Amino acid sequence: MASVARLKMGKPGTGRIVGDKWVGRAIRIYIPLLLLLVVTLFPFYWMAVTSFKSASELFDFSVSPLWVREPTLDWYKHLFTQTNFPHWAFNTAVVATVSTLISLFCSVLAGYSLARLRYRGADSIGWGIFVTYLVPPTLLFLPLTFVIRDLHLFNNLWSLILTYPTFLIPFCTWMLMGFFKSIPRELEEAALVDGATRIQAMFRIAIPLAIPGILAAALFAFTLSWNEFLYSLIFLNDSLVKTIPVGVTQELIHGDEFFWGELMAAALLGSVPVAVLYSFFVDHFVAGMTAGAVKG
Amino acid sequence: MASVTYEHVTKKFSADTTAVDDLSLSIKDTEFMVLVGPSGCGKSTALRMLAGLEDITAGQIKIDDQVVNEMPPRDRDVAMVFQSYALYPHMTVFDNMAFGLKMRGSSRTEMDSRVKEAARILRLDQLLARKPRQLSGGQRQRVALGRAIVRQPRAFLLDEPLSNLDAMLRVQTRIELQKMHQRLGTTFIYVTHDQVEAMTMGDRIAVMKDGVLQQVAPPREIYDEPVNMYVAGFIGSPRMNFLPVTITDHQAKASGLELKLPKAPGVARGILGIRPEHFLPNVSADDAVIDLKVEVLEVLGADQYLYGKVGSDELIARVDPQLKVSVDDHVRLGINMRRLHLFDPETEQAVF
Amino acid sequence: MGTAIKADAVAPWHRRRVRIYDREAPLGYLLLVPTLLILGIFLLYPFLFGIWLSITDSELGNLGNFIGLGNYRFEWRNTDGVFYTAVANTFLYTGVTTVFKLALGLVMALLLNQAFPFRRFVRAALLLPYIIPTVLSYEAWRWMFDPTFSVINWLLVNTHLVAYPGPNWLGVPANAMAALMIVNVWRGTPFYAIAFLAGIQVIPLDLYEAARVDGATRWQQFTNITLPMLRPVLLVVLLLSTILTFADFQGPFVLTNGAPYNSTQLLSIWAYQWGIPGGAIGLGAAISLVLFPLLTLVVAGVLFMLRRPE
Numbered sequence: 001m002a003s004v005a006r007l008k009m010g011k012p013g014t015g016r017i018v019g020d021k022w023v024g025r026a027i028r029i030y031i032p033l034l035l036l037l038v039v040t041l042f043p044f045y046w047m048a049v050t051s052f053k054s055a056s057e058l059f060d061f062s063v064s065p066l067w068v069r070e071p072t073l074d075w076y077k078h079l080f081t082q083t084n085f086p087h088w089a090f091n092t093a094v095v096a097t098v099s100t101l102i103s104l105f106c107s108v109l110a111g112y113s114l115a116r117l118r119y120r121g122a123d124s125i126g127w128g129i130f131v132t133y134l135v136p137p138t139l140l141f142l143p144l145t146f147v148i149r150d151l152h153l154f155n156n157l158w159s160l161i162l163t164y165p166t167f168l169i170p171f172c173t174w175m176l177m178g179f180f181k182s183i184p185r186e187l188e189e190a191a192l193v194d195g196a197t198r199i200q201a202m203f204r205i206a207i208p209l210a211i212p213g214i215l216a217a218a219l220f221a222f223t224l225s226w227n228e229f230l231y232s233l234i235f236l237n238d239s240l241v242k243t244i245p246v247g248v249t250q251e252l253i254h255g256d257e258f259f260w261g262e263l264m265a266a267a268l269l270g271s272v273p274v275a276v277l278y279s280f281f282v283d284h285f286v287a288g289m290t291a292g293a294v295k296g
Numbered sequence: 297m298a299s300v301t302y303e304h305v306t307k308k309f310s311a312d313t314t315a316v317d318d319l320s321l322s323i324k325d326t327e328f329m330v331l332v333g334p335s336g337c338g339k340s341t342a343l344r345m346l347a348g349l350e351d352i353t354a355g356q357i358k359i360d361d362q363v364v365n366e367m368p369p370r371d372r373d374v375a376m377v378f379q380s381y382a383l384y385p386h387m388t389v390f391d392n393m394a395f396g397l398k399m400r401g402s403s404r405t406e407m408d409s410r411v412k413e414a415a416r417i418l419r420l421d422q423l424l425a426r427k428p429r430q431l432s433g434g435q436r437q438r439v440a441l442g443r444a445i446v447r448q449p450r451a452f453l454l455d456e457p458l459s460n461l462d463a464m465l466r467v468q469t470r471i472e473l474q475k476m477h478q479r480l481g482t483t484f485i486y487v488t489h490d491q492v493e494a495m496t497m498g499d500r501i502a503v504m505k506d507g508v509l510q511q512v513a514p515p516r517e518i519y520d521e522p523v524n525m526y527v528a529g530f531i532g533s534p535r536m537n538f539l540p541v542t543i544t545d546h547q548a549k550a551s552g553l554e555l556k557l558p559k560a561p562g563v564a565r566g567i568l569g570i571r572p573e574h575f576l577p578n579v580s581a582d583d584a585v586i587d588l589k590v591e592v593l594e595v596l597g598a599d600q601y602l603y604g605k606v607g608s609d610e611l612i613a614r615v616d617p618q619l620k621v622s623v624d625d626h627v628r629l630g631i632n633m634r635r636l637h638l639f640d641p642e643t644e645q646a647v648f
Numbered sequence: 649m650g651t652a653i654k655a656d657a658v659a660p661w662h663r664r665r666v667r668i669y670d671r672e673a674p675l676g677y678l679l680l681v682p683t684l685l686i687l688g689i690f691l692l693y694p695f696l697f698g699i700w701l702s703i704t705d706s707e708l709g710n711l712g713n714f715i716g717l718g719n720y721r722f723e724w725r726n727t728d729g730v731f732y733t734a735v736a737n738t739f740l741y742t743g744v745t746t747v748f749k750l751a752l753g754l755v756m757a758l759l760l761n762q763a764f765p766f767r768r769f770v771r772a773a774l775l776l777p778y779i780i781p782t783v784l785s786y787e788a789w790r791w792m793f794d795p796t797f798s799v800i801n802w803l804l805v806n807t808h809l810v811a812y813p814g815p816n817w818l819g820v821p822a823n824a825m826a827a828l829m830i831v832n833v834w835r836g837t838p839f840y841a842i843a844f845l846a847g848i849q850v851i852p853l854d855l856y857e858a859a860r861v862d863g864a865t866r867w868q869q870f871t872n873i874t875l876p877m878l879r880p881v882l883l884v885v886l887l888l889s890t891i892l893t894f895a896d897f898q899g900p901f902v903l904t905n906g907a908p909y910n911s912t913q914l915l916s917i918w919a920y921q922w923g924i925p926g927g928a929i930g931l932g933a934a935i936s937l938v939l940f941p942l943l944t945l946v947v948a949g950v951l952f953m954l955r956r957p958e
Contacts, residue, residue, distance in 0.1 A: 029762050029764060030764065032755065032759055033764070033770065036755075036756060036759070036774060037770065037773060037774065039834070040773065040774050040776065040777055040838075041773060041776065043777075043785055043788045043789055043792065043834075044776060044785075046791070046792055046799055047785075047788040050788075058797075059796075061797060061802055065797075065799055066799075105682065106682040106683040106686060107683065109679040109680070110679060110683040112679060113676045113679035113680050117672040117673075117675060117676035117679075119672055119673035119676040119677070120673065125684075129683070132687060133888070133891050134891065134940065134943055134944060134947065135695050135940070136892065136939075137897070138895040138896075138897050138915075138916040138919065138936055138939060139695065139698065139895065139936045139937065139940060140690075140691065140698065141920075141936075142698060142701065142919070142923045142933045142936060143697040143701055143933060144690070144694045145708070145709070145929070146697065146701075146709075146711070147689070147690065147693065147694055147697070149709060162686070162690060163690050165686050165690070166686065166687060166690045166691040170687075173683065186378045186380055186382040187382050187385075189344075189347075189376075189378070189382065190378060190382035190384075190443075191384070191395065191399075192349065192368075192369040193347050193348070193369045193370075193375065193376045193453075194370075194375075194395050194396035194399055194447070196370060196399045197368075197370065198671075198672065199675065200399065208386045209386055226781060227780075227781040227782055227783070229781075229782065229783045229897070229898035229901075230897050230898060230920075234924060244781065245781050245782075245784065245898075248783065248784065248787065249787065249902060258791070258794075260794075263791070266784075267781075267784035267787050267788055270781055270784050271780040271781060271784055271785070274779050274781070275776065275779065275780065278775060278779050279772050282768070282771060282772045368671075
């Protein structure tokens, strides 16, 4: 919470030091920054430029390919009329939202329990949850095909909604533990003396105060589920239930034929929601990292 | 309104850390009891056990005649003011103060009238809609008190409530707390490390050290008749001078001083305790006299402190600021024999 | 003051040990139930089940019979040494990219910690590669690495840095591996940067001010204050990142999928290829399970390197 305010204000001591010349700053700060920005953003620029080019312009490198001469929305039109992109976008949104909610529910409770309550085994369970990092989806997707088959969830969005939390919960729990630990214990003690039960103290005091952390965790979970590829590649085959990453890579490429304009249009559209989300909540994201990485 | 009794209460955090050791203490109804001691002496733990925030390792705590060992905090009907105030940052001043009533299911109108009443007493009427972060330190402190008052609890537990205030506000609030105690007529149990707070506010003071209760008595008695060197040194500022002496019959002899004790202590060695304020500027013939070589002077307006040596022993004396002294002077001071203390060097207990 | 003795001397009826916080245990466990349920069904069970699969001849959708450790005799299917290539590539890929991400991430964090105009915007922009769906940005990179219409090559040729037509990025083994690493570094660096930035911002400023007054240069401030204070963050970030890179699937899958000629083959990709398109789930499970001891080794290595200096 404090770190958000601090980031916004800038802080004393990061300003110019006496004797620091403008040229020195340019070489030390502005030029490297500019380089980093260009390298970082170029692929997105290229994505955007490509998506507005006509088919003939796309493969014309005789003049500079960095500009669009005759911008067209054909690829976007095509995407929405000739492909199942709208379905993929809807599916992705549903899966990301629901799995984020499930993960938050689990990790708020677990994070609170591990950070705040004293009982036998809390430490080892917390450690155990963190160790699940050693078992990434790459290790699980093959046996999971049997689990999903037995639950009759193939080609069903629930296959993703239920499996995504396995990699979302550990991180969110760990992040929220940091947040809960940063809330003074005395606040809950005051509530207990004031007549609250243990559960009332949790829901009325600790959880409302952890909202910045919950928001950061939500952002993180939503992005990870929006981006997930492996499980959705394997559990979904029907075009109508696919998510954006799988739909785009599987259905906009036919053998060796790449529909780059359409592909880039889809990539751009698929990126917009998370990009917008981040531009609003970048401070919360940093604060979340701070709580998790520094205090945790 | 309630009495509180600790019976052989012990708190261990682990096998070898004992926070409170066999504490027996009874606090009378409407009494203002101060638990005082340095940090880590167990005073806060004692208070938190009473609130129900720490479990009790052994012994029992009673509120009135009811054993509360296993009672959850919410059923004990006590209110607590924390050192950090523990105001709920996401609630307004009103909601902070009403929280306890809300948890107990009070009606909206009762909540309203009780909070307004407490706010009026504490001059918080204008601030009820604010959040804690918009308040000054003193205002926050008053909200914390208000939160306790509206509850009309059986006892108030205050854990270093003044230590986050600046010096001036602290004195002011100290007086307000005493007035509040008189008006409410409720039992107050007040934890502090500050002996001035303890002396000024307590009906009785309980001095603790390393989890062990040293002495319980009214302030006057604690000051006049400390039971051991620890209490003697802890209460009073500047602290009591301690001079090791050898004793033969009535005669006590230190490195730079010899005096006749009022009675024969029956020990060969002892530690003399003289408070800095118990030196006399005017020396008469039969007074014991010291010759103080002044090393440092502190003039505080109303008082003057002389730091120096008598023989090889360090000593502090409080004298009249009008007394003209400069560094390296030798000053003759009499000792007020009626205020003299003697301690056993082995047990550190008071001989007289 | 014989502390232990006194407690024991208390009369028996006083000695009933009451522990308020024991009452927190039921609630504590209860709150863990949803988490443990999900992790149990969809993580622990599949993990154990995967171990069993790896010693059977199971096929896609078809549980097979026990065949011992046969699946782990990778050399049987290994005429070109693909298994060893995949293991070596996995280590190389993780190692090289981690070094670059670490260094660049630190630089990026230090830059972002400076005061300059549009700081908020720049910070958000530099984070983009990390938050944009990997698969989608990797498609853009694949287009940029196109064998005939590579915009990267166009830029390199037109600035006379390389001769026409420029490298064939994804068609030549060494280039393909390099391309894979470049894109991984591009994507992963912001994560390091943002974590380091968070770590840097909680370092008390008076440490730097004291050092500056003591005459420390910028470099000395960096090595003597910033780096040691970043150790805890470094530990967490390195752990998370090495694990994720080691088991990386989606990026390499989109960009090269092991091609050309298995030269960019990684364990994760190879396991997928055998298990899903190849249908040999048992073998795929065996391959992916090889990741586990290796991953543990890597994590132990990171923990060892960053152990508290004592």
